[in-house]
Amino acid sequence: MSDAAIHPIRFVLSDMDGTLLRADHTPSQRTIDTVRALRDAGVLFSLASGRPPKAMMHMVEAFGIDVPVAGFNGGTLVNPDGSILLAHHLPAEAALVTLALFSAEPDVEVWLFADGEWLRRDPPGPMVAVEAAGLGYGPLVVESFEPYLDRVDKIVAASRNAPLLVELEAQLQPKVQGLAHVSRSQPIYLDVTAMLANKGDALKSLAAHLGVPLEQTAAIGDGGNDPAMFHVAGLSIAMGQAEEAVKRQASVVTDSNIDDGAAQAIERFILAAY
Known part of the structure; x- marks a missing residue:
């Protein structure tokens, strides 16, 4: 039995490039619809990316995100309107x-x-x-x-x-x-x-801000900066095209981003509990 079955997921934090987005930097309609289904089920959804926050705002709008997101690998947490919630600068x-x-x-x-x-x-x-x-x-x-x-x-x-x-x-x-x-x-x-600008600390901060226990969080990603959030999430999902070292640190592995792997995983491991 998966952790998601024991603790229904209440908050999903997802990487963008290589995860939600295809090679052309756009999400598929299935991915958009799946995120909407999450929100309709009452599951909070947000983004964690190496991108600067201002390069995330169009996806905040596309997915209808209404909670803070994490840019710069978690170095800056911003509200949906672009205002800064928290920032960590490199010494x-x-x-x-x-x-x-x-x-x-x-x-x-x-x-x-x-x-x-x-x-x-x-x-x-x-x-x-x-x-x-x-x-x-x-x-x-x-x-x-x-x-x-x-x-x-x-x-x-x-x-x-x-x-x-x-x-x-x-x-x-x-x-x-x-x-x-x-x-x-x-x-x-x-x-x-x-040091605190990593997706693991971002997940901890966002979950605390939203009042969600870590065991009821899920993290989805494909890159070397994603295991940091895998290690603290209740459920961690690696994309199919990720390096083996990344996959080994996740609870489950889904299909690649070009095959709607993120949507598949959300449907199977998260929405199925609702």
Whole structure:
């Protein structure tokens, strides 16, 4: 018997890219209808993403979300109207170490998110277009990241060289231990955020805010930043295309995002109890 059968789920926190959204960054009609069915059943639903909050607002509207959502891997919790509920910034010390490591790699594009903006220093590489397509807007070009170091939401190393990002993750972890959270939100993105800026702490904060016990929460995701919420949710669901290391940390595995895996899991493991 699943945890969902023992403790009917009252709150679902889902990743966006690779989970609710297809490769073109849109949800299927089945996914939209399934989320609506959750809300009709009285189950709360929200989003947790590595995206900046302002790049999540169109999906907040599309899914009719009326509770806070978590951007920057949980670093910033925002209300549906975009106002900030809670924010965790990366310590300047960790930001400097991270920028030094990433900037030394010619195959890596280095981005910094602060003040609600996506910032870059270097000439645009191929990853800028990929990110802009997902976020719906482009970066601001700055001469230096230094003026923003006291209010960094996230630093990203972006590269089509996925094995390099795995190596950089392993190199950076011990350098910022206790100061920052390092995870690959997708194979092409390595994210660095504050220690409390992770989806696990976001789930705890949102559940407490909504008055839902953790055993009655569910988490759905596909990336390396999603097991943090898997570990605290009552029910955790990994997408079919996720890496094996991610799947092993989930309660159940569903189909891929292109096969409506999130909708399937919600129907089978959550709505079936209502």
